[in-house]
Amino acid sequence: MKLIILGSGGCEAIPRPLCHCRNCEKSRDKGIPYTRTGPSLFLEDEAILFDTPEETRIQIEREKIQSIKHVFYTHWHPDHTQGLRIFEQIQSVYPEEQKPDPIKVYIPENAYEEFMDRLPALKYFEMMGFISIVKTNDRLPIAFGPIIITPIDFKRADRTRYGYLIEEKNKKVFYAPCSIFDWKVDGYYNNLDLLIMEKGWDGKTQLRETLPKNHYWHDHASFEENILEIEKLQPKKVIITHIDGSRHKTIDGDHDLLIKEVEKNPNLNIDVAFDGMKIEI
Ligand SMILES: [Zn+2]
Ligand SMILES: [Zn+2]
Numbered sequence: 001m002k003l004i005i006l007g008s009g010g011c012e013a014i015p016r017p018l019c020h021c022r023n024c025e026k027s028r029d030k031g032i033p034y035t036r037t038g039p040s041l042f043l044e045d046e047a048i049l050f051d052t053p054e055e056t057r058i059q060i061e062r063e064k065i066q067s068i069k070h071v072f073y074t075h076w077h078p079d080h081t082q083g084l085r086i087f088e089q090i091q092s093v094y095p096e097e098q099k100p101d102p103i104k105v106y107i108p109e110n111a112y113e114e115f116m117d118r119l120p121a122l123k124y125f126e127m128m129g130f131i132s133i134v135k136t137n138d139r140l141p142i143a144f145g146p147i148i149i150t151p152i153d154f155k156r157a158d159r160t161r162y163g164y165l166i167e168e169k170n171k172k173v174f175y176a177p178c179s180i181f182d183w184k185v186d187g188y189y190n191n192l193d194l195l196i197m198e199k200g201w202d203g204k205t206q207l208r209e210t211l212p213k214n215h216y217w218h219d220h221a222s223f224e225e226n227i228l229e230i231e232k233l234q235p236k237k238v239i240i241t242h243i244d245g246s247r248h249k250t251i252d253g254d255h256d257l258l259i260k261e262v263e264k265n266p267n268l269n270i271d272v273a274f275d276g277m278k279i280e281i
Helices: 022-030 056-062 086-091 109-118 121-127 205-210 223-233 255-262
Strands: 002-007 040-043 048-050 070-072 103-108 131-136 142-144 147-153 162-168 171-176 194-198 238-241 270-272 277-280
Touching (some): 056 086, 086 103, 086 121, 103 147, 109 121, 109 131, 121 131, 194 223, 255 270
Parallel strands (some): 048 070, 070 103, 103 131, 171 194, 194 238, 238 270
Antiparallel strands (some): 002 040, 002 277, 040 048, 142 147, 147 162, 162 171
């Protein structure tokens, strides 16, 4: 299967608007891989998109993508959804009789109400015939030709977050770009050829306990936790993504430094995502 990391950034992509810190200016000067757009993955084989961050339209143009048939969402958060006007832009064509088939949009059933509440434009796009919404269920696979996609609920007590297992023949890729803290791992995470996971925040994991309950580090794993998780799951390869610019004034998001960071664990075979990264499994 052929995958493209359309966006490797996190909630705050790099450069941040109006920011003139050293890292933001470096990314403006040098572009990719230092520039990052919001988190998104494209599976070329069956024209399947995972999430629509606000730069979706630009990402699709940049990679010269020719078709989008299906869109899966990991969760409703704005950094994963605010490019959803792409549906209107692709589908709103004249004359009426040339209107393409609706793009299928897959939303976990246990998050459906939350999605409709937070993203009412989806209802409008469905009414206009731009999309058709398909409710999915945890760990129930959906086949697209030779590709099988299984939605995986992280089964966290206080929030609904999903990852996706993508399989073709004997190849297994797991996409878990965001909010994986405290996920409940089971057999679906075994024997992965590739795990694409959120990079996680830097700093000592114990720091989380000292933070207020609504701090976003309660939603995200730390990089330390991720290393332990990788050691436990033993995927053949790992790509870290959702590289956040929220600490852009420090060096956390710098591509060169991240490469050096992951090279400290050569046995774990970790690579650092960048926008436009192509993967063949
Ligand atoms: Zn900055
Ligand atoms: Zn996110």
